[in-house]
Amino acid sequence: MIHTIILKQRPVGKPTLSDFEFIKEDTDLNIEIGEILLEATYISVDPYLRGRMSDAKSYVPPFELGKPITSGIIAKVIASKNDKFNEGDFVSGMLDWKTQQISKGEGLLKVDKDRAPLSAYLGILGMTGLTAYCGLTQIGKPKAGETLVVSGAAGAVGSVVGQIGKILGLYVVGIAGTDEKVEMLTSKFGFDHAINYNTTDDMKAALRTACPDGVDVYFDNVGGPISDAVLYNINKFARMIICGAISVYNNTEAPMSVSVQPFLVKNSALMQGFIVSNYMDKFPEAMKQLSGWLAEGKLTYTETVVEGFENTPQAFLDLFEGKNEGKMIVKA
Numbered sequence: 242m243i244h245t246i247i248l249k250q251r252p253v254g255k256p257t258l259s260d261f262e263f264i265k266e267d268t269d270l271n272i273e274i275g276e277i278l279l280e281a282t283y284i285s286v287d288p289y290l291r292g293r294m295s296d297a298k299s300y301v302p303p304f305e306l307g308k309p310i311t312s313g314i315i316a317k318v319i320a321s322k323n324d325k326f327n328e329g330d331f332v333s334g335m336l337d338w339k340t341q342q343i344s345k346g347e348g349l350l351k352v353d354k355d356r357a358p359l360s361a362y363l364g365i366l367g368m369t370g371l372t373a374y375c376g377l378t379q380i381g382k383p384k385a386g387e388t389l390v391v392s393g394a395a396g397a398v399g400s401v402v403g404q405i406g407k408i409l410g411l412y413v414v415g416i417a418g419t420d421e422k423v424e425m426l427t428s429k430f431g432f433d434h435a436i437n438y439n440t441t442d443d444m445k446a447a448l449r450t451a452c453p454d455g456v457d458v459y460f461d462n463v464g465g466p467i468s469d470a471v472l473y474n475i476n477k478f479a480r481m482i483i484c485g486a487i488s489v490y491n492n493t494e495a496p497m498s499v500s501v502q503p504f505l506v507k508n509s510a511l512m513q514g515f516i517v518s519n520y521m522d523k524f525p526e527a528m529k530q531l532s533g534w535l536a537e538g539k540l541t542y543t544e545t546v547v548e549g550f551e552n553t554p555q556a557f558l559d560l561f562e563g564k565n566e567g568k569m570i571v572k573a
């Protein structure tokens with residue numbers, strides 16, 4: 242039996258389970274020469290998928306209604322008629338939300354389960370680790386002794402950003418949504434200080450206290466009022482790395498924000514958005530650094546692993562409720 246999850250309708254506001262449909266097909270998939278048969282092992286659910294569920298113009302085309310959702314997936318090759326892949330290999334790539342599927346192998350990378358746990362190739366050694374490394378180093382240009390603030394700090398990208406900041410000698414402050422996450426940021430990930438935005442009435446003041454020397458680098462995963470509060474605390478020549486804005490992804494109306502221009506002018510500050518794929522030429526260097534730091538024990542990670550392919554949509558919805566610590570992954 243092959244299970245597929247398709248986009249049934251475009252979400253309005255916060256997505257719900259009714260936006261997805263499950264299809265079961267009682268068929269065997271037969272491969273032709275040049276093809277491989279894949280079985281999903283781990284599925285990545287990511288906030289950016291929300292953007293692809295809308296039909297607004299963006300940097301990637303929207304998902305088509307009635308077609309499977311695609312995301313980063315680790316899959317096992319269970320049959321091969323392609324010279325580049327053997328039965329038993331594990332691969333990583335953008336694949337459909339299907340328990341089994343046929344591929345020609347294009348765009349797939351083999352992953353070595355003896356080098357790192359397979360799920361790590363969706364997180365710290367995958368897209369989110371690369372995002373953290375490239376965004377921080379290429380736009381943030383961090384210098385030892387500076388102050389780095391990270392929002393969405395206990396998530397897949399944020400937890401890696403903060404740790405890289407510490408490795409590079411920065412003073413690091415994280416912002417997250419629960420006391421457990423805040424505790425994890427300082428105890429497990431070595432942040433110097435962490436703030437629970439859900440229990441803090443005055444984020445501007447809390448940041449001022451947490452960052453006595455002001456903010457030199459801000460890695461923004463959430464946008465909205467949290468990022469507005471950071472603006473009031475930036476230093477001259479601050480760099481603000483706009484990685485994501487999860488707090489407004491489900492908005493149905495244009496979000497109200499403070500006007501950034503006076504802050505940028507007054508502080509000669511930089512604010513730059515990016516897409517991780519802008520930095521493909523840096524991926525080999527990033528992978529070398531990330532896997533090296535991981536092997537040396539300088540970098541660690543956490544994952545929230547949801548069991549069962551059928552729970553993939555719910556795991557995606559849970560990202561917007563902050564139910565994950567570190568990378569949210571589904572074990573198919």
Ligand SMILES: NC(=O)c1ccc[n+]([C@@H]2O[C@H](COP(=O)([O-])OP(=O)(O)OC[C@H]3O[C@@H](n4cnc5c(N)ncnc54)[C@H](OP(=O)(O)O)[C@@H]3O)[C@@H](O)[C@H]2O)c1
Nearest residue numbers: 288289396397398417418462485486487488515516517563
């Ligand atoms: N530019 C790129 O190329 C690129 C690549 C990857 C990811 N991203 C972006 O980076 C951000 C983080 O992605 P990720 O994969 O690491 O996800 P993640 O942080 O692991 O998961 C999402 C987290 O966002 C927080 N959140 C949810 N709603 C929020 C709200 N209204 N206000 C503040 N925080 C909220 C939750 O944590 P709390 O409990 O702390 O609220 C949740 O755990 C996202 O915005 C994503 O779109 C961008």
